[in-house]
Amino acid sequence: MDETRTACCYQEIEGHCCNEPAGPSGLCYWHDPAIIKNHPDDREKFEQFARNGGMLRGVSLRRANFEGIDLVKHHSKTSFDMSHADLYRANLSGAHMFNLRLAQANLMKADLRDANLHRAGLHSANLLGIKWNGAKIENIQVGHELKQEQMAHEAERLGETEIARDYFEQAEEIYRDLRKAAEREGLFGMSGQYIRHELTMRRRQMPRFSIARGVSKLxxxxxxYGEAPLRVIGFSGVLILICAVCYCFTGLNYDGQLLVFEPTNSPAENLSLFFNCLYYSVVTFTTLGYGDFTPVGISRAIAALEAFSGSFTIALFVVVFVKKMTR
Structure with a gap:
């Protein structure tokens, strides 16, 4: 009498399921977390399993020794999908993982040294403690937020501040490791993005209404955090416009004549006044000081504040711009 073999019971809410023969646990060999895949021929078998169209989503490769494995879908515009896979402490050093999808996968403490992860999709994956030394990470996709960030925001929503702080600390560590890996690969643009995220995660660990957190946010x-020179330009433009409007209402002196906004003036006169104030604001912000317009009354305080802010902002822009261009 032939023994009927049942299919693997692995199934996702989205409808993905595995049709491989099930073992005693009800799961197939590759989806069974109780089986450690470190036999000498497991790497070749898994490669063949992938090439034959096997269900790679949700596979359990905890502590697997898959050094140098090839998970690239050659001669195809699509890629293998290993979303939800468990790769905890897996040895994937030297692996070929170009364009591999690993969304929501567990890569905690995985060994990815010298692996090629170019264009790999790591959205919402657990990247804590990964060994990145020598890994090719150009154009990897980690998503707008790390898994730990999402969990931290959820903890904050529930009022669990200590748990949220712990998740933010983990996210900071992940971004720091990614930043160092990008720097080693000479990907300084990517490194700049990660350092901003790293410092943001550090800020989120500070007390909500502390001075340190407020300064960091500013x-x-x-x-x-020194990585966005265009923000300095944007701030300068906004400050110049705000001060120009203030000068319209507080007044400027031009050749003994007081120029100030009056509701009774014609629109053309008020528009001319605004452009004169805008001109004076630019001159004051850049500390040129031609002297054709002079502040009066409250305008003096506004001009002093704008001149101080302008000199500081211009110096900061030079520093940030040079930093970006010389890396």
Whole structure:
């Protein structure tokens, strides 16, 4: 009498399921977390399993020794999908993982040294403690937020501040490791993005209403922690416009005549006034000081504040711009 073999019971809410023969646990060899895949021929068998169209989503490769494995779908525009896979402490050093999809996978403490992860999709994956030395990470996709960030925001929503702080600390560590890996590969643009995320995660660990957190937030808004020179330009433009409007209402002196906004003036006169104030604001911000317009009353305080902010902002822009261009 032939023994009927049942299919693997692995199934996802999205409808993905595995049709491989099930073992005693009800799961197939590759989806069974109780089986450690470190036999000498497991790497070749898994490669063949992938090439034959096997279900790679959710496979359990905890502590697997897959050094140098080839998981690239050659001669195809698509890639293998290993979303939800468990690769905890897996040895994937030297692996070929170009364009591999690893969304929501567990890569905690995996060994990815010298692996090629170019264009790999790592959205919402657990990247804590990965060994990145020598890994090719150009154009990897980690998503807008790390898994730990998402969990931290959820903990904050529930009022669990200590748990949220712990997740933010883990996210900071992940971004720091990614930044160092990018720097080693000479990917300084990517490194700049990661250092901004790293410092943002550090800020989120600070007390909500502390001075340190407020200063950190201002630095981020002002120049993106030194990685966004365009933010400095944007801030300069906004400050110049705000001060120009203030000069319209507080008044400027031009050749003994007071120029100030009056509702009774014609629209053309008020528009001319605004452009004169805008001109004076630019001159004051850049500390040129031609002297054709002079502030009066409250305008003096505004001009002094704008001149101080302008000199500081211009110096900061030069520093940030040179930093970006020389890396």
């Amino acid at each position: 630095i981020d808004l002002f120049c993106g």
